[in-house]
Amino acid sequence: MTVLTASRAALARPGRGRVIAAVLVVFVVLGAILRGVNTLSLVPSDTTALHRWFNDVNHWVSANRNDSPLFLYFFNEIRAFVDGLTTLFQNLISQPSFGRPVPVIGWLGVVAILTLLALAFATLRVALLVVAGFLFIGLQGLWEESMDTLALTLSAVLLALVIGVPLGIWAGLSDRVNAVVTPVLDFLQTMPTFVYLAPFTLLFLIGPASATLVTLVYALPPAVRYTAHGIRSVPRASVEASESLGATGFQRLVGVLLPMSARTIVLGLNQTIMAALSMATVAALIDAPGLGKTILKALQTLDVGVSFNAGLAIVVMAIVLDRLTTAAAARRSRRPSRFRLPLLGVAGLGAIFAVYLSRTYVWAAEFPSDYNIGDDIARHSGSFADWLTSNLSDVTGWLKDTATALLLDPLQTLLVESPWWLVAALLLALAYLLGNLRVTVVTAVCVAGLVFSGLWQDSMTTLAATLLATAATMLLGVAIGVWMARSRRADLVIRPVLDALQVMPPFVYLVPFLALFAASRFTAVLAAVLYAAPVAIKIVADGITAVPATAVEAATASGSSSWQTIWKVQLPMARQSLVLAANQGICYVLAMIVVGGLVGAGALGYDVVAGFSQGELFGKGLTAGFAIVILGIMLNRITQAAADRRRSI
């Protein structure tokens, strides 16, 4: 990615471009001469003093957990509260409760309530989608598991809103708070969950509380970010108007800021739900109930079909909840119709009646198992995966070998086999040439952190894969994004596929991927691209769509071909979106590094996974998690600064 940006910058300012090219050439030459010197390598089973220190902290917590007042009066209280909340939701919709063999509200009641919510806050179409979606999940034979996942998601999202919205308001009003909060949120989103699974069960014990809190860590950032963003984007004029009318701070907040940013905050709710759902599988590693368990169990016996069925349920739930919240956000601007209130009244009574039925009759409480399509879905998807892997694995094997030999290996050799100080010098030089002095300082701190972590070589291996994955993500993002922006039909077909790819837990397609591409770094790169590309594509597509039609028409009128219009008008005008796509692309690629470790990428991803499963490697896994965060900060700051610098030209 840095290389890509470099060539783009070169067009803008020939002088600097030549310097960058010279730096790269010097680096390659020196790297070839000094190959294998000072590479700071560390065998996977080895640890450094830092890693062992983290282990000691872990042991200390475990040994003192039961007598330290910190635990008795702080962590245990949090635990009791969160446990209660999650269990309450489970009792309501998923688990037998209050001495009855069924939850308080049966399937009919749940569907009715959600439909009512859709009618009240969204549209009739969304309400129909809710009914269809949840009936489908029931027919898959996964009602109880899905409700467990929903209960966990609801309690995590609720907590995320209770904490996130006030924090977001504060960050929206104060630049200083924002400056403190933003890096913390970056950290929460980039730190791999695997790293804190075991510590969380140490702090909050095994049970729903830990599962909910692990999910919360990941779901909180969007709640804060969107709220802050919403508050910040309220036009200054409106704020000033309310000031001149003598409104107090609180009145301004409630009367102007919150109503005007409500739409953005609801979109934040949407992202919070998506983030929470995406944690379902990982949280299952510490006994979180629900669909994640089904997927992990199926993975143990390589049952692709069963895990696909469960993954599909997550996708369906995510899409339904996404459309519900998105429509709710869009609705505010429209005028309610005359029939709305009476209609809602009827629907409300219907819902109450449905809840009553679901408390009284078995058929409305437990989803009838007579019509099960889940087994068929599992069987067909399983045999489709088999067919795919047995017929394509020759082609895909060749693809893997070629891409590895031509792209990944050379890049990795340069970064991994060169002396660490040479790579560090290159990174600093690029940060300075592409960005500015400030970014160079940040980069220096990051490099120091990586060296200190004792995981320099693993970090460079991961960096090589990350750069390649991000480059591929951007290529796909631009190609498909432009296509979607220019063709309404393409957009209609592709967008749901992107949604599904984003939400489908990677554990579901792990096995077919492994069968096609073997346990290799390439598989990891591919998994990362598959996860990151949808986001990049959507951002690019939205950016290009936002380019004023007049600009495009002017270009067409002056005789530009389609290519010229895209290249000279649409892409440059959507540059801000391209930068955002690159930044998000990097974040998403980094989020998949741990999954990469599960499919043969080794390096930091493997360190994290091994740290989770082996006590002796806990400290190393934690350090690897920090290293991933550091890589993320470094790459994002450099690309951001490069983009800012170009803008100022």
Add this chain to the structure above:
Amino acid sequence: MRDNVKARRVVTGAAAVALLLAGCGGQTIESGSASSGGGSGEDCGTVNIAVNPWVGYEADVAVVQYVAENELGCTVNTKDLTEEVSWQGFASGEIDVILEDWGHPDLEKQYVDEQKVAEKVGENGNVGQIGWFVPPWMAEKYPDITDYKNLNKYADLFKTSESGDKGQVLDGDPSYVTNDEALVKNLDLDYKVVYAGSEAALITAFRQAEEKKEPLLGYFYTPQWFLSEVPLVKVDLPTYEEGCDADPEKVDCDYPETPLTKYARTEFMNSGSAAAELVKNFSWTNDDQNEVAKYIAEDKMDYEDAAKKWVDANQDKVDAWLK
């Protein structure tokens, strides 16, 4: 006023539908409720068993749970956890039993010796063996490949995009300790260790290798359900002798046979619960475990059915646990 009329009409309508449905019948919850648990009615209390994420372990749990619930009337809670987290549960009192431990000296030291919250309750009868394996077709085609001394001769076969110009040794499940880097170095093997990173990746690799007759050398272990699908062949490394793996850097011998062990929370073992007695007596062979694991993994039976099928056929063994 008009609204009122409308509302009343709706209520009447709804009531009519309700009557209609009630008239049609349908089992009500109270009458349809299942009685909780079966068993002999004896008060055995509750036992929390950790379920570690592999099928063999699940087979252990399925059978113990089945026996505890049906013969002793215990309430069994199973919790899906990884090994490290299961041990934490001993300290917090949320886990009573681990049925199959492959050896965690550090955790043992922490929770048994230092915190004294857990204790070893004997072996479960299964014997674990970690080692290097090749798919059966290779052992057939190259009979001498099962001796490590010949591995260098075949190194070219095992080259992949990940191992470069050396042969690949595919290491897998990150939850097991591996000596493979040291083995490669100390035995002068022309190989590179590549980390697959998950059991799923390892099994997929071996399955593909046997299906497509592709070469593969990898780390694997028995008992494991997959061996009943593809009977991998073990490569003999220098014979294990006491102490040859003492220094992780200098290991030059095969992995030792590991008798798999049961651990339990001390308080639970002293509680006098019938379940504690069962856990203490539970012991079966690798073949027993593989059979139940096969019911679960390949025949896709749920745990209860799988356990029942085995228990019905092996009542004598079960009786020995209960005496």
